[in-house]
Amino acid sequence: MYATYQVEFGQxxxxxxxxxxxxxxxxxxxxxxxxxxxxxxPTNNSSPKPxxxxxxxxxxxPSNFASSSEIGDxxxxxxxxxxLSFRTKCQMQKSTHITYLxxxxxxxxxxxxxxxxxAVMRSPKYRYYIFMDDDxxxxxxxxxxxQMKSLPPFRVFENWLLDYEPAVGVVNYKWHHxxxxxxxxxxxxxxxxxxxxxxxxx
Numbered sequence: 001m002y003a004t005y006q007v008e009f010g011q012x013x014x015x016x017x018x019x020x021x022x023x024x025x026x027x028x029x030x031x032x033x034x035x036x037x038x039x040x041x042p043t044n045n046s047s048p049k050p051x052x053x054x055x056x057x058x059x060x061x062p063s064n065f066a067s068s069s070e071i072g073d074x075x076x077x078x079x080x081x082x083x084l085s086f087r088t089k090c091q092m093q094k095s096t097h098i099t100y101l102x103x104x105x106x107x108x109x110x111x112x113x114x115x116x117x118x119a120v121m122r123s124p125k126y127r128y129y130i131f132m133d134d135d136x137x138x139x140x141x142x143x144x145x146x147q148m149k150s151l152p153p154f155r156v157f158e159n160w161l162l163d164y165e166p167a168v169g170v171v172n173y174k175w176h177h178x179x180x181x182x183x184x185x186x187x188x189x190x191x192x193x194x195x196x197x198x199x200x201x202x
Contacts, residue, residue: 001130001131001132001133001136001138001170001171002130002131002132002168002169002170002171003051003128003129003130003131003157003161003166003168003169003170004128004129004130004131004167004168048123048125048126049078049079049080049097049123049126050078050079050126050127050128050158050161050162051077051078051079051080051126051127051128051130051158051161052079052080052081052082052119052122052123052126052128052129052130053071053079053080053081053082053130053132054081054082054084054112054115054116054119054129054130054131054132055081055082055083055084055115055131055132055133055134056083056084056085056086056106056108056111056112056115056133056134057083057084057085057086057134058085058086058087058088058134059085059087059088059089059090060083060085060090060092060100061081061083061090061098061134062134062135064137065081065134069152069154069155070152070154071098071154072095072098073095074095074096074097076155077097077154077155077158078158079097079130079158080097080098080099080119080122080123080126081097081098081099082098082099082100082101082115082118082119082122083098083099083100083101084100084101084102084103084106084111084114084115085100085101085102085103086103086104086105086106086111087104089102090102099118099122101114101115101118112131115131116129127161127162128161128169138153138154138157138171139153140153140156141172143183157169157171
C-alpha cells in the first residue's frame, strides 16, 4: 500500500500478478477508464476530497474495506474509492463515494493505469492517489503510542500524509524491514534516540 502525491505520479510500470500481460503492455499501452465498463459515471467533485483509494479485486470490494474504520463510509473517510473488478462485474449496492470499473482479465500494472486515469477523470484535484491490494490489513506496531491508537490505522495514515506531505508515502510491510528494525537502524546510523514517528504497518 502506498500513496502518491498528485504532481509526482506518472505511469505505473509494475509487473502484473493476475495476468500474463507483458511489461511492454503495462508501460506503453494507452489505457483509459472509458475502455472499462463503469457501473457509475465518474463525476467531478465540487468540493474535492484529498484522497482517492485505488484497488483491484475479483468482483466487489472486500468486506473489511467496506467498514467505517477503513474506506467504506464517506462519513468517516474523507475519500473517494475506485475499484477495478477484473473477474466478475460487481452488482451489489454501492456507496456514492465508490466507483466500480469492470475491466476483465487485465494485468496488475495495466489495471493500476486504468485506475489512475479513472481517478484523474473523476477529479484532477486529489492530493493523494492511494494504491492498495485487496488483501491489505493495517495495524499498529507494538510501540505505537496510545494516543495514536485512538484512531483507526487508515485515518492515522491519512493524517500523516496531510501533516508531512511526502511525495510518496509507504506503510511498513511487516515481513520486510519491520518497524523495529527501521527504528534500530535510525538509532545506529543517525544517532537518533528520540521517539520515532510511527505509522501503521501492513
